Amino acid sequence: MSTIRSVPIEAPGSAAPSARSTRVRFYRLFRRSRLGMTGAALLAIVVLCALGAPWIARQNPLALDPAVRLHPPGAGHWFGTDDFGRDVFSRVVYGSRLSLEVGSLVVMATAALGILSGIVAGYFRAADGVIMRVVDALLAIPPVLLAIALMAVLGPRVSNVVVSLTIAYVPQLIRVVRSQVLVLREALFAEAAKSAGATDSRIAFLHVLPNAISVVIIQSTVTFADAVLTEAGLSYLGVGEPPGVPSWGNILADGRNYMLEAPWMTVFPGLAIVICVLGLNLLGDGLRDVLDPRTQGR
Amino acid sequence: MTGFIIRRLLAVIPVLLIVAAFAFFLVHLTPGDPAGYMLGPLATPAQINQLREVLNLNLPLPVQFERWFVRALHGDIGESLFMSIPVPLAIWQRVEPTLLLTLMAVVVEVLIGVPAGIIAATHRNSWVDQMAIALTSLGLSIPSFWLGLNFIFFFGVHLRILPVAGYVPLSVSWIGAIRSLLMPSFALGLISAALVARMTRSSMLEVLSQDFVRTARAKGVAEWVVIWRHALWNAILPVMTVVGNSFAILLGGLVITEQVFAIPGVGLLVINAVLHRDYPVVQGVLLYIVTLYIFINVGMDILYALLDPRIKFG
Numbered sequence: 213m214s215t216i217r218s219v220p221i222e223a224p225g226s227a228a229p230s231a232r233s234t235r236v237r238f239y240r241l242f243r244r245s246r247l248g249m250t251g252a253a254l255l256a257i258v259v260l261c262a263l264g265a266p267w268i269a270r271q272n273p274l275a276l277d278p279a280v281r282l283h284p285p286g287a288g289h290w291f292g293t294d295d296f297g298r299d300v301f302s303r304v305v306y307g308s309r310l311s312l313e314v315g316s317l318v319v320m321a322t323a324a325l326g327i328l329s330g331i332v333a334g335y336f337r338a339a340d341g342v343i344m345r346v347v348d349a350l351l352a353i354p355p356v357l358l359a360i361a362l363m364a365v366l367g368p369r370v371s372n373v374v375v376s377l378t379i380a381y382v383p384q385l386i387r388v389v390r391s392q393v394l395v396l397r398e399a400l401f402a403e404a405a406k407s408a409g410a411t412d413s414r415i416a417f418l419h420v421l422p423n424a425i426s427v428v429i430i431q432s433t434v435t436f437a438d439a440v441l442t443e444a445g446l447s448y449l450g451v452g453e454p455p456g457v458p459s460w461g462n463i464l465a466d467g468r469n470y471m472l473e474a475p476w477m478t479v480f481p482g483l484a485i486v487i488c489v490l491g492l493n494l495l496g497d498g499l500r501d502v503l504d505p506r507t508q509g510r
Numbered sequence: 511m512t513g514f515i516i517r518r519l520l521a522v523i524p525v526l527l528i529v530a531a532f533a534f535f536l537v538h539l540t541p542g543d544p545a546g547y548m549l550g551p552l553a554t555p556a557q558i559n560q561l562r563e564v565l566n567l568n569l570p571l572p573v574q575f576e577r578w579f580v581r582a583l584h585g586d587i588g589e590s591l592f593m594s595i596p597v598p599l600a601i602w603q604r605v606e607p608t609l610l611l612t613l614m615a616v617v618v619e620v621l622i623g624v625p626a627g628i629i630a631a632t633h634r635n636s637w638v639d640q641m642a643i644a645l646t647s648l649g650l651s652i653p654s655f656w657l658g659l660n661f662i663f664f665f666g667v668h669l670r671i672l673p674v675a676g677y678v679p680l681s682v683s684w685i686g687a688i689r690s691l692l693m694p695s696f697a698l699g700l701i702s703a704a705l706v707a708r709m710t711r712s713s714m715l716e717v718l719s720q721d722f723v724r725t726a727r728a729k730g731v732a733e734w735v736v737i738w739r740h741a742l743w744n745a746i747l748p749v750m751t752v753v754g755n756s757f758a759i760l761l762g763g764l765v766i767t768e769q770v771f772a773i774p775g776v777g778l779l780v781i782n783a784v785l786h787r788d789y790p791v792v793q794g795v796l797l798y799i800v801t802l803y804i805f806i807n808v809g810m811d812i813l814y815a816l817l818d819p820r821i822k823f824g
Contacts, residue, residue, distance in 0.1 A: 345524050348524075348525050352525050352807075353796065353799075353803075354758040355758070357762050357795075360781070360784060361533075361536060361792055362539075364783075364784035365536055365537065365539045365540045365789075366539065437650075437651070441653050445655060445766045448655055448766065449769055451785070464655075464659070468770075471667065475663060478656070482653065482656035482659070485653050485656065486648070486652055489650075489651040489652075489653075490647060490651035492651075493651050494647060
């Protein structure tokens with residue numbers, strides 16, 4: 213069986229590459245992708261801010277100081293202060309933690325659920341009808357509206373934001389994985405595994421799944437970007453994280469009432485969202501160029 | 511063709527049923543007693559019991575769903591707990607600005623997205639194309655509500671040429687209505703315009719590389735006729751799908767945009783309902799918006815089939 217496991221999908225006529233050379237090829241191609249590298253660099257800034265928040269932002273993002281209420285950006289406060297005298301720079305830097313935390317949890321949850329349901333739907337026809345009807349119904353609800361409705365009943369908590377966004381964005385992934393599985397299950401290597409006596413679930417998870425992973429990775433960057441945008445929207449509306457938590461959406465919501473006196477309260481968190489989401493989108497475009505077999509070699 | 515339309519409409523039924531079930535059971539996801547949760551901590555047991563009666567909460571769940579669903583089919587999805595008017599009426603009162611805003615956003619999306627995509631495709635790999643690609647990436651990364659806030663600051667506060675917020679009903683002044691929705695429709699439409707531009711570009715590139723375009727050029731047809739007549743009409747179908755799908759983004763974005771611009775539409779209604787735990791309104795808006803969105807997509811599919819003879823109705 214172990215020989216079959218390492219059979220990769222390959223373009224007709226090409227020599228089968230080893231796993232290592234595939235990885236080397238991936239890095240080489242990705243480094244050449246200008247979009248992908250720009251995206252990775254932008255995202256790296258956000259990740260560094262999240263990981264190094266206590267060292268980058270020296271002020272407590274929650275510390276109130278009425279003496280410096282609504283101070284413009286300057287030496288002491290790079291991004292100014294908000295209506296409670298809190299340092300906007302610290303709040304934006306700490307906000308990156310929350311956005312990345314929510315985004316990555318949503319990506320992990322949607323990937324796990326999406327892969328499992330997608331494979332089950334694509335491989336086991338009995339379950340396909342049920343799963344796809346539910347997916348169709350969930351896809352018929354605009355994701356933002358779905359997330360808002362779920363937050364309405366679950367209540368404003370970070371964990372509930374993750375649950376709502378997962379439910380809102382998993383149907384797209386299920387659909388993508390399923391269609392990929394439907395193609396791959398007819399591929400030669402799946403047939404080879406079957407004729408060697410492998411069971412359906414063994415073929416599905418050991419042979420088909422590894423070949424469907426690149427699609428999951430590409431879709432996951434889109435989900436991550438959408439999750440960051442929607443999370444900010446939810447907390448801006450007041451149905452996301454509880455007020456006061458330094459999230460980009462919350463800072464924007466606080467800043468809305470002071471746009472005249474303190475435009476820095478809305479400018480900087482917005483820019484942070486744009487940098488993070490743009491990074492993810494460009495990274496996704498770069499990965500798509502490299503991983504998608506249809507655009508390879510161009 | 512009729513068969514195709516009937517089948518397409520029949521396929522809507524299971525989707526609508528599941529969405530209805532979802533909207534119904536949503537309320538039962540609340541931790542503890544939905545009635546107590548809706549009324550808040552200050553409610554007396556008598557009030558809670560009364561609401562349980564009104565909402566049929568004392569009956570078994572399947573029976574509750576059946577009753578709710580049969581009533582919903584008749585257009586009766588209950589009464590707003592907060593405004594004490596039937597939910598359809600509450601939605602109807604708010605529907606005008608929302609529909610007008612959606613319409614204007616689609617116009618913005620198409621009028622900016624399609625020409626931008628065509629220009630990018632006809633100047634492939636030039637700086638114009640690179641710029642267009644960069645702008646679409648940026649467009650997809652800007653939160654529409656933040657774009658809206660910036661518009662308010664720039665056009666409303668700084669230049670003072672557009673109203674900062676609010677809505678003037680059509681019955682008062684249609685120019686006022688359009689003026690009050692100008693900024694929100696751009697905030698919403700520019701984001702989806704990026705999607706439309708991308709699709710137009712790639713679809714145009716594919717068509718422009720085909721033989722009939724070369725033939726047209728070879729027989730001396732003017733370049734603008736080749737692009738706007740020959741190529742565009744063959745490239746427009748995938749773009750229409752994107753426009754149809756963008757309604758999901760628009761309808762979701764509406765909720766946030768209406769809040770930013772204080773537009774008294776369905777989006778503001780649903781967000782206030784969420785904040786006041788007015789579940790019948792949340793359920794109602796969910797059902798109506800989803801039904802609208804489903805039928806928009808069915809309409810798009812049928813239009814698609816009508817316009818493209820290659821699609822078989824069999």
